[in-house]
Amino acid sequence: MDVFLDPANRQAYLDGFLTILKLTGASALLALVLGMLLAACRVSPVPVLRALGAGWVHLFRNTPLTLVILFCFFGLYSAVGVEFSEDIHINNYWLAVTGLSAYTAAFVCEAIRSGINTVPVGQAEAARALGLSFSQNLRLIILPQAMRSVVAPLGSILIALTKNATIAGVIGVAEASSAMKALIESNGDQTIAIFAVFALTFVALLVPVGYAFSALANRLVVRR
Amino acid sequence: MSASVLYDHPGPRARARNRVLSVVFAVLLVAGLYGIYRAFDSTQQWTWQKWQPFFETVTVNGQTANFWTDYAWPGLLATLQAAATAMLLALAFGLVFSVARLSEHWWIRVPAGVVVEFFRAVPVLLMIFFLSFGGFWVFGTLIPPFWSVVIGLTLYNGSVLAEAFRAGIRAVPKGQSEAAYSLGLTKGQVMRVILIPQAARSMLPVIVSQLVVVLKDTALGYIVSYPELMLEGSKGYAVFTNAVPTFMVLALIYIVINGLLTLVAHLLERRANRLGVTNPATKAATAATAATGLGGGGGGSGA
DSSP, X not given: OGGGGSHHHHHHHHHHHHHHHHHHHHHHHHHHHHHHHHHHHHTSXXXXXXXXXXXXXXXXXXXXXXXXXXXXXXIIIIITOOOSOSSHHHHHHHHHHHHHHHHHHHHHHHHHHHHHHTSOHHHHHXXXXXXXXXXXXXXXXXXXXXXXXXXXXXXXXXXXXXXXXXXXXXXXXXXXXXHHHHHHHHOGGGHHHHHHHHHHHHHHHHHHHHHHHHHHHHHHOOOO | OGXXXXXXXXXXXXXXXXXXXXXXXXXXXXXXXXXXXXXXXXXXXXXXXXXXXXXXXXXXXXXXXXXXXXXXXXXXXXXXXXXXXHHHHHHHHHHHHHHHHTOSOHHHHHHHHHHHHHHHHSOHHHHHHHHHHHHHHHXXXXXXXXXXXXXXXXXHHHHXXXXXXXXXXXXXXXXXXXXXXXXXXXXXXXXXXXXXXHHHHHXXXXXXXXXXXXXXXXXXXXXXXXXXXXXXXXXXXXXXXXXXXXXXXXXXXXXXXXXXXXXXXXXXXXHHHHHTOSOHHHHXXXXXXXXXXXIIIIIIHOO
16 A cells, blocks of 8 residues: 555545546536536427537437547647647546536436426326416426436436546546556556545445435335 | 336326427427537538448449448358357356356355456456457467457356356255255255256346346457457558548447347346246346346446
8 A cells, every 4th residue: 555655646546536537527517507407408399409509419319428539629629729728637528527417417318307207197197277378387387396216327428427527537637547557557566556446436436425315316216 | 117116097188288298398409419410511421422332332433342241241150159159168267257256165156256256347348458468478378369369258258157057046046956956966066956947047137238248348359450340340441531430330330230139138038038938036036136237237248
C-alpha cells in the first residue's frame, strides 16, 4: 500500500474520483432535463416530435459510448468548432459531459416513457370523465403515478452513468480509470493494491446508491 | 397505443391542431438538420474526397486502400468475435452465480452475492485496465487485449445476467418445485430439470438485449488497442483523413447491427407470449431486472 503514502499519488486518486463525480453530476442533471423533454416528445400527439424522440433514442442507445465521446471531440470540437473554454482541460470536460448527457438522455427518455405506460388507461379515462383538462390530468393523475415507477430505473441509470464517466478518459479527461492506469504503470509491483483501492471506491460509492434507490422505489411503488 | 393514457382520440379540432403543429415542428426540425449540415460543411466534411473511400478503393499518397475490406470488415469480425466469446462466458458465469446465490448454504450464497455485487459496481474499463496494464505483474504474463476485453465484459455482464436469472428462477411458481420434490427429485434435479428450463425460456429476450450491451462495450477495446471496429476505423481515417465521416459510418454500422438484435429480442418476446411459455410472474420479474440491467447495460454499459 505504500503507493498511497506518496501525497502526489493520493492526490491523483482523489482528483480522479472528484472528476468522476463532477462528470456524473453535470451529466445527470443535463440528461434528466433532456430525457424529460425527449420523453415528452415521444408521447406527444405530434408525429414529427414522436419521430424526433424515437430517432434520438435509437441513435444513442445503439451507439457505443466510446464512439459518442470521441465524436464529441473530433466532430463537435475539431470539425464544427464547438469550444466551451480556452483551457483544454475544461473544454474536454464539457465535451465529455455533452457526450455523456446525450447518451444517457436516451435511457432516461425510455425509462420515463415506460413509466407513463405503467399507468392504467382507466386512470386517465376516469380523470377525463370527471372533467379534468389535459394538463390537470397530466399533473394530478398520470405524472405522480408514473414518477413513482420511474425511480428504480433512474437509479440504475445514475449508477451506469457514474461508471460510464470513466470513458471520458478517452479524450484525455483525467478521471479515475486514467489515474489508476498511470499509477499501475509506475508502480506495477503494487497492481493488486491499486486496483483494490480504486474498485472498492466505486463499490463504496455505488452500492449504497443502489440500495437507497431500491428502498425508495419500494416505498413509493403503486400497488395494483 | 402508448399515448392513449395521455389523451383521448383526437376529434376534428385536435386533428387540425396536430396538423398545424406537425408542420411547425417539421419546419423547425428541417432547419435544425440544415444547421447541422452547414456546421459540418464549414470545415468541408461533406466533400466527395472525404466520402469516396466508402464507395470505392482509393489511392492516397501512393497507398491503395479500401475502407470496407481493409478496415471495417476485419474490425467487425474482431468485434463480433469478442462479443460472442464474452457473451458465452457471461452466460456460463451468470448461470453458475445465479444458482450459487439461491443456494441453501450461506457459505456459498454470501460469497457469490459479494462477487456479483462487486462486478456490477466496478466499471468495465477499470477491469480492462487492470488486466491489460497490471496483468503482467499479477499473473506473470502479458494478457492479450482480446482477453482483457473479453474477461472484463464477461465479469460485468455475467453478474448482470446472474441477477436476471436469479429473479427468473425465483419467479417460477412454487408449485412447480413442490410437485417435483414430491415426485422424489433431488435438489439438483429440481434446479436442472424443472426450474432452469422454465426460467430460461422466458429470459431469452433479456439475453438478446444483453448481447447489445456486450457488442457496444467491445468498443472499449479501442482504448487498449484491441483491433475491433472502432480501432480499425480510426486506422482507416488516419489514411483517408476523414475522421468525421468515418465516425458517422461506424455509428451507422453499430446501429444496424444492434437494431437487428433488438428486433430479434422483440420477436422472441412476441413468440414467447404467443406460445404462452411465459407465465406472468416470471415475466414481471425478468422485466423488472431488465429495467435495472438497462442501467448496466445500456447505460451501463458501459464501462
